[in-house]
Amino acid sequence: MTKCRECGKILPQEQRIDICLDCSRKKIQKRFRDDPELKDVFKKTIEELRKPENVKKMAEDTYRIVNAINEMRDGR
Numbered sequence: 001m002t003k004c005r006e007c008g009k010i011l012p013q014e015q016r017i018d019i020c021l022d023c024s025r026k027k028i029q030k031r032f033r034d035d036p037e038l039k040d041v042f043k044k045t046i047e048e049l050r051k052p053e054n055v056k057k058m059a060e061d062t063y064r065i066v067n068a069i070n071e072m073r074d075g076r
């Protein structure tokens with residue numbers, strides 16, 4: 001059984017990442033406060049994710065975006 005590494009909430013079995021969607025969103029919102037220019041890039045990505053065929057993948061993709069943003073910031 002997987003739990004969210006941020007809040008300890010038990011995650012759905014089909015979820016392959018160790019963070020829940022709520023915590024992923026919180027992390028992203030914090031990033032936006034730190035670096036507002038990321039918001040435009042992220043908005044476009046979210047529009048893609050909102051397409052019905054992508055909804056199932058959304059939690060995982062959100063997590064991937066958080067990681068990508070982290071890497072971008074580390075590289076500066």
Ligand SMILES: [Zn+2]
Binds near residue numbers: 020022023
């Ligand atoms: Zn969580």
